[in-house]
Amino acid sequence: MTFDFDTAIDRASSDSRKWRKYAGKDILPLWIADMDFAASPAIIAALHRRVDQGVFGYGMPLPPLTRAVVDYCATHYQWQIDPAWLVWLPGLVTGLNLAAGAFGEKGDAVLTCTPVYPPFTSAPRNMGREVIKVPLARHGARYEFDWAALARAVTPRTRVFFLCNPHNPVGRVFDRAELEQLAAFCEEHNLILVSDDIHCDLILDDVPHIPVAGLSPAAAARTITLMAPSKTYNIPGLACSFAIIADTKVRATFVRAMAGIVPEMNVLGLAACEAALRESEPWRQALLAHLRGNLDLLAHFTAQHLPGVTLLPCAATYLAWLDVSALRLEQPAEFFEQHGVGLSDGVQYGAAPGQFVRLNFGCTRATLTEALTRMQRALAAR
């Protein structure tokens, strides 16, 4: 079966946040992390079946769905999990907020490495926690943990570490040695390790995803893994994700924090999740091929036609981290927006002003080509 990632679907007239931002303007939206593709045929068929039943009362994840998650973790990451470890959530950001607030007390701290997806720094603040930001160290084009800076920054009141793996926005897939060192660091400082793995099925390089909780029983005992089909299978609007928490006490603390706040799961999200995990692997493989093609195009185009713009290596996700510091623009995202391309400003992720923009290449090749051509024209006209 072939899948189509190149026919444009009109989203501008739909409820799409991505496209509505620029309603009535000739600006291509390459910002928020969703892709311009229809979900897999298997997901769409499962949704039709669920809708056709016609009743939308309160739902619950049934054993075949739970089993689908367990099987998926075993097949894709060689990670054996127990169904009892699963806690269903309507969103991963919900999970970040819950985890920030569930451990320790107000005034305690959450440690994380920047640049990073904005809720990593807003969730602790929402929960009355301090957020300690340690920049990732950049060695050439590669970002790494800065162990010395982390050791200096951690305080006796730090309770939680937020990891993004694969990393949004820098595109790294952390390797086993790095994750082992991080798990040891969390052990040494008695931190709960919250690992946001939402992009882990979007690895473009030939490297495996290693869930940090799968490294050892000790790592599992302090880790909350957050996962979802939403990014990979392009169903974030269906609000379905889950936490995997091996330790009974850590899980009970997390679940207590949910009480009265976290709503019921959306029954359509549950149906889509099962179809994603069980039946959508051929679609995912085709998607990865398309994204790799887009990334190649982006790399070549940037090198040849966008002087002053450097694409950093993107081992995973469909979000490219572009170093635009050489352009010496105060507001690079605004500059490109004025020239018809809507990017995300690196400042949102904690980068210094004028240094970075993030480009979402989860779109048709035609859209990407047009956006890059507009960027080329914008730079030529400066």
Ligand SMILES: Cc1ncc(COP(=O)(O)O)c(C=O)c1O
């Ligand atoms: C690292 C990361 N975590 C979480 C989310 C959003 O998760 P959700 O929509 O399930 O709250 C995103 C979306 O871009 C993300 O990049």
